[in-house]
Amino acid sequence: MLETAANARVIQRIRHDTRLRLLTVTGITDITPLMRRIRLEGDMTGFVSPGHADHIKAFFFPEGTPSELPPVGPNGAQFPPGTRREMRDYTPRYWSVDEGWIDLDFVLHGDGPASGWAASTQIGDTLVIGGPRGSQVVPLAFDWYLLAGDETALPAIGRRIEELPAGIPVVAVIEVESKAEEQHFETEADITLLYVHRNGAPAGTTSLVRDAIAAAGFPPGEAYAYIAGEVNMARAVKAHLIEERGFNPEWVKAAGYWHLGIADAQEDH
Numbered sequence: 001m002l003e004t005a006a007n008a009r010v011i012q013r014i015r016h017d018t019r020l021r022l023l024t025v026t027g028i029t030d031i032t033p034l035m036r037r038i039r040l041e042g043d044m045t046g047f048v049s050p051g052h053a054d055h056i057k058a059f060f061f062p063e064g065t066p067s068e069l070p071p072v073g074p075n076g077a078q079f080p081p082g083t084r085r086e087m088r089d090y091t092p093r094y095w096s097v098d099e100g101w102i103d104l105d106f107v108l109h110g111d112g113p114a115s116g117w118a119a120s121t122q123i124g125d126t127l128v129i130g131g132p133r134g135s136q137v138v139p140l141a142f143d144w145y146l147l148a149g150d151e152t153a154l155p156a157i158g159r160r161i162e163e164l165p166a167g168i169p170v171v172a173v174i175e176v177e178s179k180a181e182e183q184h185f186e187t188e189a190d191i192t193l194l195y196v197h198r199n200g201a202p203a204g205t206t207s208l209v210r211d212a213i214a215a216a217g218f219p220p221g222e223a224y225a226y227i228a229g230e231v232n233m234a235r236a237v238k239a240h241l242i243e244e245r246g247f248n249p250e251w252v253k254a255a256g257y258w259h260l261g262i263a264d265a266q267e268d269h
């Protein structure tokens with residue numbers, strides 16, 4: 001019996017063929033003052049993203065986006081030698097393969113090629129994306145789900161909240177700058193959504209998420225926890241859950257989505 005329950009909780013890992021897409025910006029919407037949703041249109045044939053925390057790679061070229069896609073080899077995109085580029089990870093928020101579009105939500109944090117691109121892009125600009133290369137699908141066999149993070153995790157947390165079925169308890173604790181940055185989600189899950197506000201403190205410098213979780217009562221039973229955002233925040237929340245709240249380490253996924261003071265940094269725990 002116990003064996004069956006454990007099997008049902010195995011995380012499914014799926015690999016996908018790597019595919020590059022050259023997409024055109026067709027929509028720019030500030031869903032909150034610091035979160036910009038960018039709709040990109042183009043050939044989305046074969047796009048799949050079954051995991052709420054999947055990511056695509058977005059490519060940024062200081063000399064301008066190439067007009068043609070390069071071939072993809074075993075190590076990824078094979079741009080001509082000398083092509084300067086930066087890559088950053090973003091969560092597929094919404095998409096339609098049939099209609100040929102994808103929405104990405106960018107935090108406008110003010111520094112870096114991705115945030116800079118999102119802040120200045122115009123309708124008609126182009127963006128190259130690749131992936132997702134893989135997905136992790138967390139089964140619905142847990143008693144409840146904990147989601148925690150900062151605003152970079154809002155797309156992944158939002159996807160999860162929207163996909164969880166009716167009645168499943170989910171507790172979400174999310175740090176944002178202020179009330180104006182709060183997002184609310186359509187779901188049939190039994191959600192407790194708690195926002196904490198930095199109120200002017202720089203992102204990545206507070207213990208607000210950890211402190212709010214430490215003060216929170218939890219539903220009964222065993223949970224799967226997904227934590228994402230600044231590396232140190234994600235680490236601190238994971239340590240608290242395992243060391244002080246008795247979570248099974250196998251069922252706590254902490255993803256460092258960015259690292260305070262370091263460009264192009266992420267970490268998995």
Ligand SMILES: Cc1cc2nc3c(=O)[nH]c(=O)nc-3n(C[C@H](O)[C@H](O)[C@H](O)COP(=O)(O)OP(=O)(O)OC[C@H]3O[C@@H](n4cnc5c(N)ncnc54)[C@H](O)[C@@H]3O)c2cc1C
Binds near residue numbers: 260263264
């Ligand atoms: C799997 C995954 C999924 C992600 N999904 C999303 C998503 O959907 N939307 C999203 O906005 N981000 C998402 N991120 C985070 C995003 O990739 C990083 O924030 C990335 O560093 C942004 O790149 P940049 O070029 O803007 O800044 P970088 O060049 O990487 O960094 C420049 C400076 O800005 C700082 N910085 C980076 N991000 C932030 C931030 N959010 N707030 C404050 N300072 C910051 C860095 O510490 C550095 O000092 C995701 C990350 C991962 C790993």
